[in-house]
Amino acid sequence: MYIVQIASECAPVIKAGGLGDVVYGLSRELEARGNTVEIILPKYDCMRYDHIWGLHEAYRDLWVPWYDAAVHCSVYCGWVHGRLCFFIEPHDNDNFFNRGCYYGCSDDNMRFAFFSKAALEFLLQSNKRPDILHCHDWQTGLVPVMLFEMYKHHGMANQRVCYTIHNFKHQGMGGVETLQATGLNQEAYYFQYDRLQDNFNPFALNFMKGGITYSNFVTTVSPHHAWEARFTDTGYGLGHTLHAFQDKFRGVLNGIDYNVWNPEVDRYIPHYFNQENLEGKAENKKALRDRLLLRHENKPIICYIGRLDDQKGVHLVHHATYHALYRDAQFVLLGSATEASINSHFQHEKRFLNDNPDVHLELGFNEELSHLIYAGADMIVVPSNYEPCGLTQMIGLKYGTVPIVRSVGGLVNTVFDRDFDQDHLPEQRNGYVFHQSDFPALESAMDRAIDLWHQEPKEFQNLIQQGMSYDYSWNYPGKDYIEIYDYIRHKE
Structure with missing residues (x-):
C-alpha cells in the first residue's frame, strides 16, 4: 500500500x-x-x-x-x-x-x-x-x-x-x-x-x-x-x-521503538542487560546513584519520568516522593512542569530535599538521563488522572523496572497487578495497579511493591522477568x- x-x-x-x-x-x-x-x-x-x-x-x-x-x-x-x-x-x-x-x-x-x-x-x-x-x-x-x-x-x-x-x-x-x-x-x-x-x-x-x-x-x-x-x-x-x-x-x-528503548543495545547506559541476565541492571543502579549522588544502601529506587501536570496526577507524584522516603526507599524524579505554579512548587521541594541522600529531583527533560533512570531504578510510578496510552510503563517493563500504575487508559491494557489481576495467570502479571486517585490507594500499591522487593527478592526478580517478556513494540x-x-x- x-x-x-x-x-x-x-x-x-x-x-x-x-x-x-x-x-x-x-x-x-x-x-x-x-x-x-x-x-x-x-x-x-x-x-x-x-x-x-x-x-x-x-x-x-x-x-x-x-x-x-x-x-x-x-x-x-x-x-x-x-x-x-x-x-x-x-x-x-x-x-x-x-x-x-x-x-x-x-x-x-x-x-x-x-x-x-x-x-x-x-x-x-x-x-x-x-x-x-x-x-x-x-x-x-x-x-x-x-x-x-x-x-x-x-x-x-x-x-x-x-x-x-x-x-x-x-x-x-x-x-x-x-x-x-x-x-x-x-x-x-x-x-x-x-x-x-x-x-x-x-x-x-x-x-x-x-x-x-x-x-x-x-x-x-x-x-x-x-x-x-x-x-x-x-x-x-x-x-x-x-x-x-x-x-x-x-x-x-x-x-515503543525497541531500537531506541532496549537495555541490550541502549547507547545511553553503561551496562547492557536482558531478561536472562540482570547483572547489568544492578550495575546501572550503582551508576545511577553515582550520577545523582545518592547513597549506596540496600534499598529500592522508585522513579517518576514524565511531565508534571494535572493529567499525570501531579499531586500523587509529590506524595509518592515522600511515601518512598517514609518506607526507606529512594526516589528519583525527572520531569518538567507545564504550569508556573507547579514548577515553583517542585523547585521549592527540590531545595527542601537537596541534602537528602535518598532523593533526587531533576526538573527539566534530559533524554540521556531518562535512559539511565529506566535502567537503574527498581520501580516506576505512573499515577495519571488519565493516560490515553502511556509509554513510560511500557519502557519500564522493557528495562525491568516494575510499573506501579493507576487503572486508566492504556495503563489498564499493559500492566497487570501481581496480586489481584483476575484476567491473567500469575506468570503473566507484571506490575502493580491501584484504582482511586487518592493517597491511600497509591500507598497500598507502593507498599506491596516495596514489601516484595525486601521480603521476597526472588519473587521480585520473577516479576521483573515476566514484565521484560512482553512485546510492546510496533x-x-x-x-x-x-x-x-x-x-x-x-x-x-
Whole structure:
C-alpha cells in the first residue's frame, strides 16, 4: 500500500509529546511490512534540522487557495532517520510556522487549518494518490472534511482516511472564518450537529469532531481509552459523536521503538542487560546513584519520568516522593512542569530535599538521563488522572523496572497487578495497579511493591522477568493498522 501520514509532529525532528514518537514508529513499522510511507509536516523554523538528511526543495510553486486568493508555498523533502518527509513552508505575512514554537499561538486553529489545506493541495498538484491518508489529532481534523467535500471532486475520490486521536482534551475550534479561509464556505451546512458543530457550543466548529465524522475509520491509542472516551468525561464532550460512529471506532495500543528503548543495545547506559541476565541492571543502579549522588544502601529506587501536570496526577507524584522516603526507599524524579505554579512548587521541594541522600529531583527533560533512570531504578510510578496510552510503563517493563500504575487508559491494557489481576495467570502479571486517585490507594500499591522487593527478592526478580517478556513494540499495532487500512480500502 501507499500510505501518507499527515501530522504536526514526527520524532525526532519535530517532537512536543508522544504524537511525534507514534508517527515515526508506526511509519517505520509500516515500511518494514513492505508498504510505501511518506510523511507530510509543517516546516517549522524551530524544528531539529540536524535530524534531516538531504533536505532540498521538492516542489517550488505550490499555490494554496486561502480566502479569496492563494498563498505561495515551497515544499521541501528530506529523510528523517530513514523516513521520507515533506515539509510545507508558506511564504506570506502570517508566518504560520516561523514562530519559534510548534503550538501555543492564539491563531493555532488557522495555522493548522492552513496546513491541512496545503497538505491536500500538495497531494493534488503533485499527482500523489495514496491508498491511505493517516491523519493525527485535531491539527489535521479538517483533512477528511476537505477531502470528502472538495478534493474528491477534483481527482481524489479513491483516497481513504484513518484518523487517530491521541488526546481528546485538545479538539481545535474555529468559526465562520475557518470556512471562508479553506473554501468550505457553506455556513448553514457545516454548522449542523451531525457535521462540524461543536456538541456544546453552537457557535463553534470542532475540528476533531469533523475528523471523526468524515474519516473512514477512527482510532485512539489504547482499547481501554476508546471505552473511556465513549462512556466517561475523558472524551471531553465527544462521547455522543463517538457513539454515533462506534462501528468505525476502536482503540489500537501504541508501540515503543525497541531500537531506541532496549537495555541490550541502549547507547545511553553503561551496562547492557536482558531478561536472562540482570547483572547489568544492578550495575546501572550503582551508576545511577553515582550520577545523582545518592547513597549506596540496600534499598529500592522508585522513579517518576514524565511531565508534571494535572493529567499525570501531579499531586500523587509529590506524595509518592515522600511515601518512598517514609518506607526507606529512594526516589528519583525527572520531569518538567507545564504550569508556573507547579514548577515553583517542585523547585521549592527540590531545595527542601537537596541534602537528602535518598532523593533526587531533576526538573527539566534530559533524554540521556531518562535512559539511565529506566535502567537503574527498581520501580516506576505512573499515577495519571488519565493516560490515553502511556509509554513510560511500557519502557519500564522493557528495562525491568516494575510499573506501579493507576487503572486508566492504556495503563489498564499493559500492566497487570501481581496480586489481584483476575484476567491473567500469575506468570503473566507484571506490575502493580491501584484504582482511586487518592493517597491511600497509591500507598497500598507502593507498599506491596516495596514489601516484595525486601521480603521476597526472588519473587521480585520473577516479576521483573515476566514484565521484560512482553512485546510492546510496533509489531502488533502495525498489524492492526494494516488490517484497518485494508478494511477501509475495500469497504463500500
